[in-house]
Amino acid sequence: MATATKKKKAAGSAKKAPARTSKRAAAYTPPKKFPISFRVNGSEVRAEAPAHTSLLYLLRDLGFTEVKNGCEAGDCGACTVLLDGVAVNACCVLGVQAEGREITTVKGIGTVENLHPIQKKFIELGAIQCGFCTPGMIVAAYELLEKKPRPSREEIKAGIAGNLCRCTGYVKIIDAIEAAAGEMASSKGRKS
């Protein structure tokens, strides 16, 4: 109703301007939304988003705020999640590309009640200061240990090269990943 009134008024005034106004109003169509169904930490998620929404924004908008927004350009790794088991920068993936995929965030690796050895060692060894890099760092460390269960310190450095930390100076992070690898290896040994 409001728009109709406006249009009418415009039509009554100077000749050229109103044509422009109505043209502009007609040209805007909100971006099409795409249905996206995928899994996050084992749960089925159904969402809707325009194609230009990054997986980072999609996840955060859905409440998975453990996925951090650092640089949005692929540089810092704060947004690291597993996509079908592979560590990726969620800021450089589109939400629509998650269709049918399995996403794992730091909360899918271990919970407060049931911490993963990597998370436990990060806490025990003081590898967390402000904590902003931690979710991404732990996901990257998790993938590293999947690929290489007993990495050298150099291999750990290479494995977290895509994750920037402005607080710790990395030494304690590397210590924690090394210790977690040791604990995972010995508990595996005990099981078998």
Place this chain on the structure above:
Amino acid sequence: MIPAAFGYERPATLEEALILLARHGEGARILSGGHSLLPVLKARLAHPGVLIDIGRIPALSGITRTAGGLRIGALTTHYEVESSPLVREACPLLAEAAGRIGDVQVRNRGTIGGSASHADPAADYPAALLALEAVLVASSPDGTRGIPAADFFTGPYENALKPGEILTAVEVASSPAGSGGAYLKAAQQASGFAICGVAALVTLSGGSIASAKIGVTGVATPAYRARKAEEALAGKPASPESLRAAAALAAEGVDPLDDFHASAEFRVQLAKVYTERALAEALRRAKG
């Protein structure tokens, strides 16, 4: 940073992708790993109307043996190339270059087809693809053609693909017996991109150098073959002196880049030093 809105298509086959590309014309961009394209769109340096996501086309992935080498699907990620036993065996130089790209997350997602198409003058792959004399395979509704790497990179962020063409694979020959390759780069500290990256492939015959192929990235645009240095090595004894003399020609006749990362003069110096080091390492590996 949010890109401007765009449409999205996810074809299931190459044929469908080519039809969509023809239909949308100039307004469309191909999306592979997104690790160059999405930052470009966020910086609003391009405004495509629609992205054609080729990420789920099975025909574009996988590494297979061919008569004389390997066919690497355009969607093969840097990590897959870096870790593939086939690539490590047939052309270890390519695996080494892939392993030097960015960081883990970038290598997990970025693709060889995307990197080649993006043709960043500081990217790692172009140096290796030039030294290996790779052929880039492009498909269009008119058929398929192979483009030699030396003709593919045409300028900064420019390649030889025609409108409507999609890069489908990269073909490389197996490196011959008695050959060795090495990729070395001086990386820009923050981004990891090459200020100078040199890929060298040396083939020995007896005690002398039968052939040397040298690809240089980051120094000039586009990445180039250091032909003068290659010619200076052919038939020469495999000695440190011949390597040094040839490496001195590594930036001969090129117009070096000059920016806040490195001056033109420094880049030329890096090209010489890294060419010598890459040749020496390639030679060491050729000797086994």
